[in-house]
Amino acid sequence: MADRRAHRRYRAGDGAYAALSPDSSKVGPIVDISMDGLCFRYIVHADQPKEPVETHIYVGDNGFYLEKMPYETVEDVEIDNPSSLSTIIMRQRRVRFVGLSTNQKAQLKYFIAHRTSEQADLRVR
Numbered sequence: 746m747a748d749r750r751a752h753r754r755y756r757a758g759d760g761a762y763a764a765l766s767p768d769s770s771k772v773g774p775i776v777d778i779s780m781d782g783l784c785f786r787y788i789v790h791a792d793q794p795k796e797p798v799e800t801h802i803y804v805g806d807n808g809f810y811l812e813k814m815p816y817e818t819v820e821d822v823e824i825d826n827p828s829s830l831s832t833i834i835m836r837q838r839r840v841r842f843v844g845l846s847t848n849q850k851a852q853l854k855y856f857i858a859h860r861t862s863e864q865a866d867l868r869v870r
Contacts, residue, residue: 751780751781752779752780752781753779754777754778754779754784755777755778755779755857755861755862755863756776756777756861756862756863757774757775757776757777757778757783757806757860757861757862758806758860758861758862760806760807761774761775761778761804761805761806761860761861762774762775762785762804762805762806763775763783763785763802763803763804764802764803764805765801765802765803766800766801766802766803766813767800767801770790771787771838772787773785773786773787773788774786775804776837778804778856778857778861779857780842780850780853780854780857781841781842782816782819782839782840782841782842783802783804783839783840783842784837784838784839784840785837785838786824786835786836786837786838787835787836787838788833788834788835789833789834789835789836800815801813801814801815801816802814802816802840804853804856806860809856809859809860811849811852811853811856814842814845814849814853815842815843815844815845816840816841816842816843817840817841817843818838818839818840819839819840819841820837820838820839821836821837821838821839822836822837823835823836824836824837
């Protein structure tokens with residue numbers, strides 16, 4: 746199956762997280778990131794609203810922070826918990842950046858160049 750993405754995805758470094766605003770109730774480690782969007786995982790909390798109210802995504806790691814990145818959700822799915830004894834529900838969300846300013850694009854490019862490792866394996870989901 747051919748990959749339809751316009752930009753390569755890269756593995757985010759340890760400590761790189763994404764958080765959805767305005768209340769940041771969905772926060773978790775970034776799986777991969779590109780100039781088009783990113784994928785991250787988060788724990789579902791019992792008190793989270795059922796309907797999404799988020800309008801922006803925040804991306805950061807040790808000493809670097811991108812804020813108010815407008816996005817649209819591409820996919821949000823429950824993922825298997827590696828521990829069969831745990832009752833924690835994990836989800837994975839893929840988002841596409843939309844309407845980024847020139848400055849946001851430059852900051853994202855810097856983040857990818859300086860805060861990521863090798864290209865993500867497209868076969869891994």
